[in-house]
Amino acid sequence: MITFIVGAMIKDIEFLKNVISESSEARFIIACDKGYEHVIAAGAKPDVIIGDFDSASQGEPEPACSGKIIKLNPIKDDTDIEAALRYAFDNTEGDITILGALGGRVDHSLGNIALLGMGLKEGRKVYLVDETNRLQMIGAGMKLVIKKDEQYGKYVSVFPYYGSAVVTMEGFKYPLKNAKLEGFNTLTVSNEIVDTNATISLECGYLLVCECGE
Incomplete structure (x- = not known):
């Protein structure tokens, strides 16, 4: 349901x-x-x-x-x-x-x-x-897979929420590997999926994931 x-x-x-x-x-x-x-x-x-x-x-x-x-x-x-x-x-x-x-x-x-x-x-x-937007949140130890042909809009932006977050992003135009995000910047705005599937893995913290259109 x-x-x-x-x-x-x-x-x-x-x-x-x-x-x-x-x-x-x-x-x-x-x-x-x-x-x-x-x-x-x-x-x-x-x-x-x-x-x-x-x-x-x-x-x-x-x-x-x-x-x-x-x-x-x-x-x-x-x-x-x-x-x-x-x-x-x-x-x-x-x-x-x-x-x-x-x-x-x-x-x-x-x-x-x-x-x-x-x-x-x-x-x-x-x-x-x-x-034009679909937002969700993931927590420590979670992995989110977004299929390019099913994504909501063109861009994927992520933001640490309620503190810092350690993130790995694969299958994106701008990948990250165990990156510590602490907010107060626009580093992770307007990324794009370049592979069939893109993966966001969160080692610690909380992460707001935004799929956005134009």
Whole structure:
């Protein structure tokens, strides 16, 4: 099963419609706040709607819009997307793709990127995806293989997260061998895959991996 979490920052309803409809796996859709309006507009029905509904233009949805509605107190310590992610960990299996979580307010985007680390702690693969970007995070001892003909966009950029990281990158235009990345520079921005498969191996630390288009 693949779980889709849909936030408010959807710029293109056709993009959302295509991502949801092209999934070959069984799907479970969690809509966050205004995200439920986007899911309905894309011709789908959320399995769960969760949020404080402070951004939804139509207010709290009617019960007919969803199998389950979870109303959150607007005075809380986590965002609607984090609450949805925790719900997904407890009630679903398989990969989780978060849509509509990038763009708009920078603080929200950075907060949503930080949520990728929750997936590592839970042993679940979590992606942040929009029209031109797919982000994921790997931890120490993990190896990520990206097939050139399946990559998302043209470029692959990596960033150490929450401290330094020791990284080996093979199959890239600019390879690395046990390189210690400490951030505060743009050394690992806009790399390109040159082999059939590219491999990112992480010896220690956390690494944010961004597949990006133009």
